[in-house]
Amino acid sequence: MEISVEVRGLRYSFGETVAVDGADLTVHSGEIFGLLGPNGAGKTTMIRAITALLPVPYGVISVFGHDVARSRMAVRRMIGYVPQQLSAEGALTGTENVALFARLFDVPRSVRRAQVTDALSMMGLADAKDRLAKTYSGGMIRRLELAQALVSAPRLLILDEPTIGLDPVARAGVWERIDAIRARTGMTVLVTTHYLEEASGSCDRVALMHRGRIRAVGTPSSLVADLNQPDATLDDVFRAYTGDSVAAESEGEMRNVRASRRTARRLG
Amino acid sequence: MSAPAAVRPAAWADPDRPIGPRILASRVWTMCLVELQKISHDRSELITRAIQPCLWLLVFGVTFNRLGVIPTGDVPYLDFLAPGILAQSALVVSIFYGIQVIWEREAGVLAKLMVTPTPRAALVTGKAFAAGVRALVQAIVILILATVLGVDLTWNPLRLLGVLVVVVLGAAMFCCVSITIAGLVLSRDRMMGIGQAIMMPLFFASNALYPVAVMPTWLQVINHVNPLSYEVEALRGLLLGVHARLLLDFGVLVGATAIAIAAASSLLARLSR
Numbered sequence: 001m002e003i004s005v006e007v008r009g010l011r012y013s014f015g016e017t018v019a020v021d022g023a024d025l026t027v028h029s030g031e032i033f034g035l036l037g038p039n040g041a042g043k044t045t046m047i048r049a050i051t052a053l054l055p056v057p058y059g060v061i062s063v064f065g066h067d068v069a070r071s072r073m074a075v076r077r078m079i080g081y082v083p084q085q086l087s088a089e090g091a092l093t094g095t096e097n098v099a100l101f102a103r104l105f106d107v108p109r110s111v112r113r114a115q116v117t118d119a120l121s122m123m124g125l126a127d128a129k130d131r132l133a134k135t136y137s138g139g140m141i142r143r144l145e146l147a148q149a150l151v152s153a154p155r156l157l158i159l160d161e162p163t164i165g166l167d168p169v170a171r172a173g174v175w176e177r178i179d180a181i182r183a184r185t186g187m188t189v190l191v192t193t194h195y196l197e198e199a200s201g202s203c204d205r206v207a208l209m210h211r212g213r214i215r216a217v218g219t220p221s222s223l224v225a226d227l228n229q230p231d232a233t234l235d236d237v238f239r240a241y242t243g244d245s246v247a248a249e250s251e252g253e254m255r256n257v258r259a260s261r262r263t264a265r266r267l268g
Numbered sequence: 269m270s271a272p273a274a275v276r277p278a279a280w281a282d283p284d285r286p287i288g289p290r291i292l293a294s295r296v297w298t299m300c301l302v303e304l305q306k307i308s309h310d311r312s313e314l315i316t317r318a319i320q321p322c323l324w325l326l327v328f329g330v331t332f333n334r335l336g337v338i339p340t341g342d343v344p345y346l347d348f349l350a351p352g353i354l355a356q357s358a359l360v361v362s363i364f365y366g367i368q369v370i371w372e373r374e375a376g377v378l379a380k381l382m383v384t385p386t387p388r389a390a391l392v393t394g395k396a397f398a399a400g401v402r403a404l405v406q407a408i409v410i411l412i413l414a415t416v417l418g419v420d421l422t423w424n425p426l427r428l429l430g431v432l433v434v435v436v437l438g439a440a441m442f443c444c445v446s447i448t449i450a451g452l453v454l455s456r457d458r459m460m461g462i463g464q465a466i467m468m469p470l471f472f473a474s475n476a477l478y479p480v481a482v483m484p485t486w487l488q489v490i491n492h493v494n495p496l497s498y499e500v501e502a503l504r505g506l507l508l509g510v511h512a513r514l515l516l517d518f519g520v521l522v523g524a525t526a527i528a529i530a531a532a533s534s535l536l537a538r539l540s541r
Binding site: 048051052053054064066071073074075076077078079081082083084085086087089091092093096100101103104105106107108132148152153154155 | 280291298301302309374375381384386
């Protein structure tokens with residue numbers, strides 16, 4: 001089975017705070033892989049290292065066989081990325097937002113318009129494509145960001161907390177789109193979330209991350225089954241591996257908390 | 269849930285595709301296009317930003333033109349002032365660009381841009397020239413007002429082209445200075461304070477309002493190392509046809525812009541962390 005992402009011995013610190021502490025991770029091609037854990041677990045740091053936004057002082061990361069530290073541009077050509085915050089440009093229309101990323105990924109002019117239209121349609125935004133993004137709802141902005149990430153037809157889609165700050169209906173809508181993307185394109189999806197049960201419905205495999213370390217990896221059903229408890233959930237699995245629950249975990253790094261709150265504010 | 273066959277990479281997504289000059293030019297154009305799109309959707313900012321330079325010309329310029337207390341030789345003071353206000357308006361547009369970059373950092377926009385196959389220098393250059401595009405639109409408003417007020421501007425197309433290049437270079441340079449400061453302070457509030465603190469000294473320690481000859485010696489020294497002065501001199505030479513060291517002026521602007529781009533690029537990674 002082809003490997004999309006391979007992380008070996010990743011360690012990253014912000015000053016004295018160890019964000020990722022010797023993490024190993026393997027994501028197979030074509031799967032939806034969930035990196036789960038509470039705020040402050042190190043998920044976003046891991047994602048930032050995989051996307052080459054952070055240098056990798058200790059450890060090795062490769063994406064489709066390309067070393068992230070040595071081949072940043074090559075890796076980025078294969079990645080579609082949606083950050084935690086709502087990052088669409090409100091002063092541009094839906095079409096302009098998506099076309100911007102088509103240009104930045106060198107999608108040829110001959111197919112650019114079709115790619116943009118297709119990405120918007122796939123995210124259910126065809127009717128809103130000419131409206132300014134600042135008039136979109138939170139769920140629509142998230143779908144617009146998915147369209148931005150998809151327009152270059154990446155091999156690996158990386159979503160950092162894609163449902164944070166959204167209401168339950170919008171959250172379900174985002175997961176439906178993620179499922180649809182994979183079903184239609186077969187691309188690999190690496191998604192982080194602290195909503196464990198949400199992820200268990202869509203992810204082929206998940207990794208539970210806690211205090212910078214990967215504590216368990218497997219399919220959601222196998223992890224739950226290994227507990228041998230009736231009516232057990234992924235949260236129970238998490239508690240079993242860490243002695244802690246996601247809800248009880250501290251709120252995480254200040255910057256992440258600020259980002260989450262800012263996102264929630266933008267959503268009203 | 270069974271995983272379907274892995275996605276076939278698109279032709280344009282070849283990871284080994286080199287980032288050549290054509291792609292770099294395309295990135296700069298893309299950033300400029302985004303700026304034009306934003307302007308086209310909200311023109312109110314153009315109007316509000318035009319108020320201050322218009323007041324400088326209409327109130328300060330017209331009044332001091334009548335008083336005749338600033339020795340500008342054969343050139344009327346309003347004519348002398350117009351290129352200075354043009355340069356100042358480009359400075360105002362660009363010196364606060366760092367605030368936008370900090371906002372983009374907080375909103376995740378910067379991270380998203382940096383995960384595209386775009387070298388940092390290309391991203392900074394794109395943003396710098398986007399500031400230039402915004403300053404250009406502003407410059408057109410000021411040139412029209414100056415003409416209405418009777419300023420004797422050149423209509424030589426080559427000279428006007430030169431004016432556009434100078435305005436874009438000046439705005440690009442100060443935009444990069446602003447991004448550099450943003451990369452150091454990482455805070456909108458601090459950036460706002462520093463922007464205010466450096467804008468006025470840059471303006472008053474330049475030849476925008478008065479000739480170098482009337483400045484005290486210490487101010488003349490500052491004027492010589494102030495890139496805004498070279499921008500104003502080039503604009504004055506091109507627009508009014510007065511004596512200017514155009515080669516030196518362009519050289520300083522191009523050199524300062526290149527240094528500013530390098531400085532801002534080196535700090536962009538800090539902004540994305």
